Amino acid sequence: xxxxxxxxxxxxxxxxxxxxxxxxxxxxxxxxxxxxxxxxxxxxxxxxxxxxxxxxxxxxxxxxxxxxxxxxxxxxxxxxxxxxxxxxxxxx
Amino acid sequence: xxxxxxxxxxxxxxxxxxxxxxxxxxxxxxxxxxxxxxxxxxxxxxxxxxxxxxxxxxxxxxxxxxxxxxxxxxxxxxxxxxxxxxxxxxxxxxxxxxxxxxxxxxxxxxxxxxxxxxxxxxxxxxxxxxxxxxxxxxxxxxxxxxxxxxxxxxxx
Numbered sequence: 001x002x003x004x005x006x007x008x009x010x011x012x013x014x015x016x017x018x019x020x021x022x023x024x025x026x027x028x029x030x031x032x033x034x035x036x037x038x039x040x041x042x043x044x045x046x047x048x049x050x051x052x053x054x055x056x057x058x059x060x061x062x063x064x065x066x067x068x069x070x071x072x073x074x075x076x077x078x079x080x081x082x083x084x085x086x087x088x089x090x091x092x
Numbered sequence: 093x094x095x096x097x098x099x100x101x102x103x104x105x106x107x108x109x110x111x112x113x114x115x116x117x118x119x120x121x122x123x124x125x126x127x128x129x130x131x132x133x134x135x136x137x138x139x140x141x142x143x144x145x146x147x148x149x150x151x152x153x154x155x156x157x158x159x160x161x162x163x164x165x166x167x168x169x170x171x172x173x174x175x176x177x178x179x180x181x182x183x184x185x186x187x188x189x190x191x192x193x194x195x196x197x198x199x200x201x202x203x204x205x206x207x208x209x210x211x212x213x214x215x216x217x218x219x220x221x222x223x224x225x226x227x228x229x230x231x232x233x234x235x236x237x238x239x240x241x242x243x244x245x246x247x248x
Contacts, residue, residue, distance in 0.1 A: 049201035
C-alpha cells in the first residue's frame, strides 16, 4: 500500500536498486584498488561510491603535484642541457 | 609515451591525443608567459593544471560527454580565477531528498560524487555512474601522460 504512495511522489525517472547495483559493479571494475581488495565479498553500494570519490580526489591531487613539478621543470631547466632540447622539441 | 595501449577501451581517448593538446597548450603558455621569469609561480602552476584538464576534456571529444562539456564551460567562465575543477558545492534540495527512497548513505555518497565529477550536479544517478566511469578513465590517462612528461624532462 505504501508502495503506491511512493510511486506517486517521484516524478523523475529513477533507476531501480538492481540497476544501481549493476552500475556500481561496473564502476567497481575500473577502480583497481577496490577490484583487487575484495573481489569475493560484495562491497556495498555506498562503500564503492565512497571509494570512487577517494580515487578521484587522489587523481586530482596527483594532477596538482604533477602540474607543480612540470612548472618547476619548465622553469628551471638549463638552456644548454639535453633536457632543454627535449622541451624545445616537444614545445615547438 | 605515445605508444598505443591496445588494452585500453576504445571509449577512452588515446594518450597521444591528450598529449598533443596538452603540449600545444604548454607551448602557448610558454609564449605568452615565458617560463624563465621566476615570479608568478603559483599562477603558472594553475595555468598548467588548467591546461591539463582542458586538454583532457578536448581529448575526450569536447562536448560529446556531459562532464567534458561542463568542464570546458567552466574553464571558459572562470578564465582568470583559481581553477579547481573538482570543488563545486551542490546542495541537495529537500524535494530531491524526499523523492529518493534509496538508503540515505548511498544517496549521500552519490551526492559527494556529484561534487567531484564536472557537471555532476545536474545528472541523474545512472548518468552520473556512466560519466564517472568515463571521467575516471580519462583522469588516470591524464595522470599517466603527465607523469611521463615529468619523467622525461627530469634530469637523469
